[in-house]
Amino acid sequence: MLKVQGLNAWYDRSHVVQDVSFEVGTGEIVTLMGRNGAGKTTTLRTLMGLVSKRSGSAQFNGSEMLADAAHTRFHAGLAYVPEERRIVAGLTVRENLQLGITASRNRHEMAAMIEEIAATFPRLKERLNQDATSMSGGEQQMLAIARAMMARPKMILLDEPSEGIMPLLVDEMFHLFTRMKQAGTTILLVEQNVERALRISDRAYILDQGQVVHTGSGEELLADREIQERYCAV
Numbered sequence: 001m002l003k004v005q006g007l008n009a010w011y012d013r014s015h016v017v018q019d020v021s022f023e024v025g026t027g028e029i030v031t032l033m034g035r036n037g038a039g040k041t042t043t044l045r046t047l048m049g050l051v052s053k054r055s056g057s058a059q060f061n062g063s064e065m066l067a068d069a070a071h072t073r074f075h076a077g078l079a080y081v082p083e084e085r086r087i088v089a090g091l092t093v094r095e096n097l098q099l100g101i102t103a104s105r106n107r108h109e110m111a112a113m114i115e116e117i118a119a120t121f122p123r124l125k126e127r128l129n130q131d132a133t134s135m136s137g138g139e140q141q142m143l144a145i146a147r148a149m150m151a152r153p154k155m156i157l158l159d160e161p162s163e164g165i166m167p168l169l170v171d172e173m174f175h176l177f178t179r180m181k182q183a184g185t186t187i188l189l190v191e192q193n194v195e196r197a198l199r200i201s202d203r204a205y206i207l208d209q210g211q212v213v214h215t216g217s218g219e220e221l222l223a224d225r226e227i228q229e230r231y232c233a234v
Ligand SMILES: Nc1ncnc2c1ncn2[C@@H]1O[C@H](COP(=O)(O)OP(=O)(O)OP(=O)(O)O)[C@@H](O)[C@H]1O
Pocket: 011, 014, 016, 034, 035, 036, 037, 038, 039, 040, 041, 042, 043
């Protein structure tokens, strides 16, 4: 579904992503890992068209998309949940979810979509009419993911979804990713929570100083403590 080849990105003169190549197959969960500053977030931002100085190739379902505008990618079925969640204060959970729908929908369609999403995110279902920012950080993170899922993306890019979240919700969140995968969503994940991420990943790529230095199946990398200790914050 996504084929990235020779991707480069710069902030001014700083060459932050260097010749990065990786693939994400339809229905897979693929994780990008590596220490702070390795270039993971910048890789996602570059794929979403948010870094202007870039080169290389990124094909989404066979079409080159690196030069496309962010909204074109969105309409092609790519969703992005950045580390900062951008939940709108003063709106309820339901109203935040409604923001995730682009095309105009009638009330019944909208209600049906919220029902569908709420079935996957039970924690949000109980809180639909609550002010969204009164929820815990983890619940707000779930809302950010659920809101992105309202557009029914083919693929979702998640940047450190478990960061700063209480352990109980982290477990719930990783179960959620497995359920999203089972429901047909392809996931590209950036995670510091190495063990949990590897357990659910089909494949992972390890970045170090802007380059891919290692790749393997989730299972292979889970068994390789040396690689984890060397390149990830474990
Ligand atoms: N907007 C920016 N302007 C200039 N340099 C930046 C900017 N954002 C990130 N950088 C730098 O680019 C490098 C890669 O950062 P990036 O955020 O992609 O890493 P990361 O692997 O996602 O790490 P983290 O987990 O800390 O977010 C770092 O050296 C960082 O300081």
